[in-house]
Amino acid sequence: MTEIRFxxxxxxxxxxxLGGDHSIVRAxxxxxxxxxxPEKDRGLLNxxxxxxxxxxxxxxxxxxxxxxxxxxxxxxxxxxxGSFSETSxxxxxxxxxxxxxxxxxxxxxxxxxxxxxxxxxxxxQVHVARAEHRRMANEAWDSxxxxxxxxxxxxVARDALPLNLYTSFLWTVNLRAVMNFLSLRxxxxxxxxxxxxxxxxxxxAMQVEKHAAAVAPTxxxxxxxxxxxxx
Amino acid sequence: MTEIRFxxxxxxxxxxxLGGDHSIVRAxxxxxxxxxxPEKDRGLLNxxxxxxxxxxxxxxxxxxxxxxxxxxxxxxxxxxxGSFSETSxxxxxxxxxxxxxxxxxxxxxxxxxxxxxxxxxxxxQVHVARAEHRRMANEAWDSxxxxxxxxxxxxVARDALPLNLYTSFLWTVNLRAVMNFLSLRxxxxxxxxxxxxxxxxxxxAMQVEKHAAAVAPTxxxxxxxxxxxxx
Amino acid sequence: MTEIRFxxxxxxxxxxxLGGDHSIVRAxxxxxxxxxxPEKDRGLLNxxxxxxxxxxxxxxxxxxxxxxxxxxxxxxxxxxxGSFSETSxxxxxxxxxxxxxxxxxxxxxxxxxxxxxxxxxxxxQVHVARAEHRRMANEAWDSxxxxxxxxxxxxVARDALPLNLYTSFLWTVNLRAVMNFLSLRxxxxxxxxxxxxxxxxxxxAMQVEKHAAAVAPTxxxxxxxxxxxxx
Amino acid sequence: MTEIRFxxxxxxxxxxxLGGDHSIVRAxxxxxxxxxxPEKDRGLLNxxxxxxxxxxxxxxxxxxxxxxxxxxxxxxxxxxxGSFSETSxxxxxxxxxxxxxxxxxxxxxxxxxxxxxxxxxxxxQVHVARAEHRRMANEAWDSxxxxxxxxxxxxVARDALPLNLYTSFLWTVNLRAVMNFLSLRxxxxxxxxxxxxxxxxxxxAMQVEKHAAAVAPTxxxxxxxxxxxxx
Numbered sequence: 001m002t003e004i005r006f007x008x009x010x011x012x013x014x015x016x017x018l019g020g021d022h023s024i025v026r027a028x029x030x031x032x033x034x035x036x037x038p039e040k041d042r043g044l045l046n047x048x049x050x051x052x053x054x055x056x057x058x059x060x061x062x063x064x065x066x067x068x069x070x071x072x073x074x075x076x077x078x079x080x081x082g083s084f085s086e087t088s089x090x091x092x093x094x095x096x097x098x099x100x101x102x103x104x105x106x107x108x109x110x111x112x113x114x115x116x117x118x119x120x121x122x123x124x125q126v127h128v129a130r131a132e133h134r135r136m137a138n139e140a141w142d143s144x145x146x147x148x149x150x151x152x153x154x155x156v157a158r159d160a161l162p163l164n165l166y167t168s169f170l171w172t173v174n175l176r177a178v179m180n181f182l183s184l185r186x187x188x189x190x191x192x193x194x195x196x197x198x199x200x201x202x203x204x205a206m207q208v209e210k211h212a213a214a215v216a217p218t219x220x221x222x223x224x225x226x227x228x229x230x231x
Numbered sequence: 232m233t234e235i236r237f238x239x240x241x242x243x244x245x246x247x248x249l250g251g252d253h254s255i256v257r258a259x260x261x262x263x264x265x266x267x268x269p270e271k272d273r274g275l276l277n278x279x280x281x282x283x284x285x286x287x288x289x290x291x292x293x294x295x296x297x298x299x300x301x302x303x304x305x306x307x308x309x310x311x312x313g314s315f316s317e318t319s320x321x322x323x324x325x326x327x328x329x330x331x332x333x334x335x336x337x338x339x340x341x342x343x344x345x346x347x348x349x350x351x352x353x354x355x356q357v358h359v360a361r362a363e364h365r366r367m368a369n370e371a372w373d374s375x376x377x378x379x380x381x382x383x384x385x386x387v388a389r390d391a392l393p394l395n396l397y398t399s400f401l402w403t404v405n406l407r408a409v410m411n412f413l414s415l416r417x418x419x420x421x422x423x424x425x426x427x428x429x430x431x432x433x434x435x436a437m438q439v440e441k442h443a444a445a446v447a448p449t450x451x452x453x454x455x456x457x458x459x460x461x462x
Numbered sequence: 463m464t465e466i467r468f469x470x471x472x473x474x475x476x477x478x479x480l481g482g483d484h485s486i487v488r489a490x491x492x493x494x495x496x497x498x499x500p501e502k503d504r505g506l507l508n509x510x511x512x513x514x515x516x517x518x519x520x521x522x523x524x525x526x527x528x529x530x531x532x533x534x535x536x537x538x539x540x541x542x543x544g545s546f547s548e549t550s551x552x553x554x555x556x557x558x559x560x561x562x563x564x565x566x567x568x569x570x571x572x573x574x575x576x577x578x579x580x581x582x583x584x585x586x587q588v589h590v591a592r593a594e595h596r597r598m599a600n601e602a603w604d605s606x607x608x609x610x611x612x613x614x615x616x617x618v619a620r621d622a623l624p625l626n627l628y629t630s631f632l633w634t635v636n637l638r639a640v641m642n643f644l645s646l647r648x649x650x651x652x653x654x655x656x657x658x659x660x661x662x663x664x665x666x667a668m669q670v671e672k673h674a675a676a677v678a679p680t681x682x683x684x685x686x687x688x689x690x691x692x693x
Numbered sequence: 694m695t696e697i698r699f700x701x702x703x704x705x706x707x708x709x710x711l712g713g714d715h716s717i718v719r720a721x722x723x724x725x726x727x728x729x730x731p732e733k734d735r736g737l738l739n740x741x742x743x744x745x746x747x748x749x750x751x752x753x754x755x756x757x758x759x760x761x762x763x764x765x766x767x768x769x770x771x772x773x774x775g776s777f778s779e780t781s782x783x784x785x786x787x788x789x790x791x792x793x794x795x796x797x798x799x800x801x802x803x804x805x806x807x808x809x810x811x812x813x814x815x816x817x818q819v820h821v822a823r824a825e826h827r828r829m830a831n832e833a834w835d836s837x838x839x840x841x842x843x844x845x846x847x848x849v850a851r852d853a854l855p856l857n858l859y860t861s862f863l864w865t866v867n868l869r870a871v872m873n874f875l876s877l878r879x880x881x882x883x884x885x886x887x888x889x890x891x892x893x894x895x896x897x898a899m900q901v902e903k904h905a906a907a908v909a910p911t912x913x914x915x916x917x918x919x920x921x922x923x924x
Contacts, residue, residue, distance in 0.1 A: 118384065129387055258632050315517065
């Protein structure tokens with residue numbers, strides 16, 4: 001029998017991609033018909049990001065493999081432009097990976113509705129949060145195994161599992177939609193628009209940005225230069 | 232303190248809607264420019280459904296309020312054409328409504344991968360499934376309340392809650408996307424295409440169909456007459 | 463035989479709608495679970511627009527009938543969130559309505575690529591532009607009629623018609639997508655983001671905004687108060 | 694000055710792509726967690742197409758460069774799942790490429806509304822159709838050049854150009870959306886669902902299918918084996 005694993009990471013891996021900075025330039029030049037030099041290409045990417053000509057950024061596509069808790073995936077899947085293939089609790093027996101808040105995860109919400117901020121928990125809060133996440137995961141995993149052992153279908157037995165169970169999915173998404181994701185899911189110092197992302201999805205967004213920057217470095221530089229608003 | 236409630240229903244309420252059969256007819260006549268009589272309108276709706284002219288069906292919009300367990304909502308939210316506003320575990324303390332399988336819910340998966348069917352559980356399986364759903368819900372709710380009581384943020388405390396917790400959401404969706412939902416989420420005897428929906432989402436789909444038929448009765452009649460394929 | 467008509471207007475009519483300010487408030491309160499007063503509702507709409515909580519704005523839907531030249535409709539149809547039903551040149555004989563630039567339509571493009579502005583044409587330019595639009599429309603309409611008279615299919619004969627032919631379509635679209643349309647298609651003094659819309663589509667956008675403001679006045683007020691960025 | 698060119702082709706070129714059959718298999722196995730052999734992979738692709746498990750087909754992306762007349766592009770752009778970057782008549786002087794129906798293009802529409810079929814034109818009809826397409830293109834091109842010569846902006850001068858002017862665009866689109874395009878835009882003998890595509894877009898669809906089959910041969914084989922319905 002598989003042993004329970006506790007993790008605090010959000011893991012994002014680049015599986016495949018289509019194109020890069022040159023694809024955006026090529027798409028834009030279909031419209032304008034102009035020829036380019038490296039400097040002109042850079043200027044073009046700058047102008048596209050600055051003046052919100054968004055379509056050419058859709059000509060780059062990333063395919064990412066994500067592992068994260070279900071409560072984080074639930075937010076991720078709200079992004080409708082893009083494709084998801086997720087592990088199914090109907091078709092396979094799930095893996096016992098559970099999320100436990102790390103010592104860095106802020107635990108206290110302070111301030112009034114609409115203007116919350118988060119602060120670190122005190123010693124007891126950290127202890128309680130971590131212990132309860134572990135305890136409930138152990139209990140729920142036993143219940144899941146018990147029901148499976150009784151011949152109850154996977155799709156019914158899994159109902160008892162908690163939201164901190166890890167799931168994994170493949171996300172195929174164009175760069176413009178990635179930028180929209182990053183602008184909403186990372187409260188970045190260069191952002192001109194306020195956002196209040198969940199701590200865990202921001203951990204994921206940081207890795208998504210790293211992969212996007214590897215695939216289309218100049219486009220991502222311009223995204224940052226112009227306030228991190230999706231063009 | 233609120234008492235835990237156990238439920239087995241999927242609840243779908245019609246909150247608002249735009250248009251009806253006449254909107255589809257009007258949209259189609261923008262294309263063709265022809266005038267109509269009641270019989271011709273009926274024939275037009277028949278032809279549109281039969282020959283898969285889908286766009287005019289997008290001119291009817293339903294707004295539905297849904298209450299269902301999170302594991303069901305997770306499938307519902309995979310439908311990207313449409314809008315969702317869902318209860319947030321970050322912004323409010325959640326309500327202790329939990330799903331427990333009814334006596335009718337099939338519990339045994341039989342057959343091989345790719346060709347499963349479901350059968351009722353025996354006496355013991357029904358007892359175990361219902362008891363475990365209740366037991367884990369009670370445990371998890373206590374854990375949630377305990378963490379909240381320690382000053383831990385709602386968005387962290389809720390991680391321990393199980394997938395059978397109820398959520399509620401508002402779904403604004405056009406009739407063509409509703410038909411696609413129904414064709415995938417209801418294994419209906421009139422369907423020409425195979426589908427293997429989760430029991431709970433099929434319960435929801437049955438209610439969605441009832442509301443759709445109230446808003447656009449002839450369109451839904453033609454959807455059924457032509458094999459329940461979304462046009 | 464129908465006589466040729468020359469027009470310079472972009473005509474947008476409100477055919478139907480779903481909801482209004484109250485729908486946005488209701489959708490947002492599904493998330494937060496809080497109760498409201500009129501002042502609180504206003505504050506909520508303000509906060510949603512300011513902090514880019516976009517989903518609730520999707521719970522209002524407009525259905526608009528648009529008449530405009532094909533070159534304008536071509537830009538309009540690039541907006542993928544929303545539904546279109548358009549007059550078909552395959553299924554009906556088209557109407558001889560043609561666009562001619564009004565005396566107010568700027569005719570001269572000045573400045574360098576990426577930073578164009580437009581100025582009014584001089585006497586001769588206005589004369590030439592209007593005369594050529596009329597002349598080519600008359601020629602093309604005669605050719606269309608001639609081919610139809612020879613028994614050539616509508617879908618082939620219409621190829622000869624110019625881009626200033628009017629088309630009409632029904633547009634079913636949620637308020638969030640309307641705001642995105644307005645932010646891109648109207649170079650408004652309150653906009654915080656630059657945009658360089660085609661003159662004719664801006665004429666259309668002005669009318670779309672008027673209808674949106676009639677349906678959801680507070681939401682549109684807040685859209686304007688926060689820089690006309692789609693939330 | 695550029696000389697007018699008359700063409701009858703629809704040209705589709707594969708510019709780039711992401712993945713292939715293996716990507717679909719990989720995406721499906723994220724859900725099911727099963728391991729594969731070449732025969733099992735083939736069986737999996739067969740099952741996915743047959744039972745309409747559509748999501749995994751979205752993990753393959755094609756990037757195509759298309760050249761076609763504007764009246765054909767107008768239908769192509771109705772497909773909302775996918776990205777377009779098109780030549781702009783606002784930002785560049787257009788090229789004088791015009792469509793003229795080939796001798797094979799059916800010219801006569803016979804039968805009653807809703808049940809049309811097309812037959813070849815007689816000698817005179819072919820002559821008239823081809824001559825009028827050329828004549829109007831020449832006239833319109835002269836008018837366009839004349840207006841440009843008077844200093845009238847490109848975006849105004851181009852209004853006089855006819856719908857048979859060629860345009861070009863880059864289309865970035867996943868394989869599931871390609872299958873939907875093919876099912877609607879090619880009246881194929883293996884199709885189980887009726888469709889009545891425009892002749893010119895069917896010419897384009899044939900080339901799109903060729904490229905899709907090069908990128909994901911088994912997936913496209915299964916698409917054909919199961920009635921050419923998009924899964």
